């Protein structure tokens with residue numbers, strides 16, 4: 132279970148990125164993260180888990196343990212996998228409420244806003260939205276059951 | 278190597294070689310940097326950059342002339358009308374149309390195709406009629422026909438292609454019948470670079486009494502167009518792909534056909550007389566130009582055509598062929614790289630995929646070095662499905678591109694592949 136808050140993890144990522152001075156280096160790091168992201172079991176690679184609005188294919192699954200939400204994801208693009216890996220590092224294992232509220236300022240701080248703007252080209256916005264909507268769904272389930 | 282024949286063909290023509298360094302000076306955007314690198318712009322099939330002439334054309338129009346056209350009797354209105362109509366004249370020559378009534382201004386190819394589908398199609402197409410397109414059409418030459426066919430109970434037929442990305446003409450002939458009403462075909466494929474034998478396609482369609490629309494989005498900047506020689510019934514291109522402004526394009530239609538067609542949109546400009554009992558419509562081409570048109574961009578389109586004519590399409594095409602040949606050779610030497618589209622007649626662009634690497638990742642890595650290419654399905658999803666791929670990486674060339682830029686792309690590409698594999 133994670134002890135670090137979303138903000139603290141974001142700060143860590145921003146600091147790691149401050150070491151790079153070229154775009155090539157930043158992306159080399161992202162590619163590396165992408166390669167290290169655990170493979171999503173193929174049973175999860177189904178249409179229902181696909182995130183719409185991406186040029187590449189992205190699958191995202193979420194589960195809840197106690198009051199925390201955990202994510203797993205995969206993509207056929209290594210760079211997208213690297214971006215996902217960072218989102219998972221920040222959001223996976225956090226409380227639903229915190230995920231819903233997360234501002235995710237690190238994306239801008241590390242210079243990845245172009246990807247936010249080009250929603251259609253790599254779907255970072257679509258992914259964040261999907262992660263938040265899972266958190267929202269878990270929260271609503273809690274409300275209706277309790 | 279399929280491009281050899283094209284290159285040889287062009288080099289046998291008497292041609293002037295282009296001073297590319299001088300050409301580049303006319304394009305302000307080419308001096309900028311992207312992510313700390315000089316911009317290499319290889320996304321010309323999506324839209325070309327604009328020469329200073331065109332940019333000044335827009336500024337001049339708004340600074341000295343701006344007025345609404347065809348209405349006012351004041352000096353500005355007359356000058357604006359004259360400038361607008363001067364472009365129509367120039368376009369008529371550019372396409373070798375026989376009269377200015379055959380030149381309709383639209384927003385571009387997409388609007389032109391929709392105009393024909395809506396006006397001609399709604400009037401002419403009945404249940405059981407057939408419209409033929411091809412596997413390599415851009416979505417803008419697929420979807421309007423699907424909408425029409427669905428509405429009318431007509432049938433859309435598709436000409437297949439071979440693995441090189443060439444139309445199977447024997448299959449085309451089999452699709453033609455007395456039910457065929459229209460063949461709507463791309464002149465040059467934006468995803469493969471294939472040049473289709475449109476003259477032959479038109480001749481065959483006419484034998485069956487069908488009309489032909491040619492999508493010239495990717496040909497107008499590269500191939501001399503003679504609509505009379507082609508005997509095309511409709512031909513369309515977009516200004517922004519021929520060094521002109523966005524938001525302006527042309528639909529050529531044979532006069533007799535345009536005359537028989539009902540209006541596309543109703544409003545000002547397109548009417549002769551409006552009464553509540555009955556409205557009569559204006560003459561060609563104004564019948565199809567409802568409302569205040571895109572005057573400024575139309576005026577500047579003239580500067581774009583002047584730019585092309587100054588250098589000559591044959592000369593521009595010869596240079597682009599040289600670039601294509603050079604790029605193709607360099608790309609083919611990269612292990613794991615496969616070129617998609619190896620037609621014998623091919624111009625101005627090269628599409629490729631790389632084993633085990635997503636095209637988008639390559640696009641991002643090239644952008645990090647200031648190199649603009651297009652990745653994805655290029656609005657030709659059925660074509661990508663035909664090749665069993667989600668998309669390609671496409672480098673498309675224009676008059677201002679250089680071999681040094683291709684070298685930069687190759688270096689960046691090798692770097693990207695090394696990092697991504």
Ligand SMILES: Cc1ncc(COP(=O)(O)O)c(C=O)c1O
Nearest residue numbers: 385386387415417467492494515
């Ligand atoms: C072959 C082809 N047809 C049609 C179009 C659509 O042109 P526009 O978006 O200018 O209407 C394009 C543009 O990408 C194209 O390449």
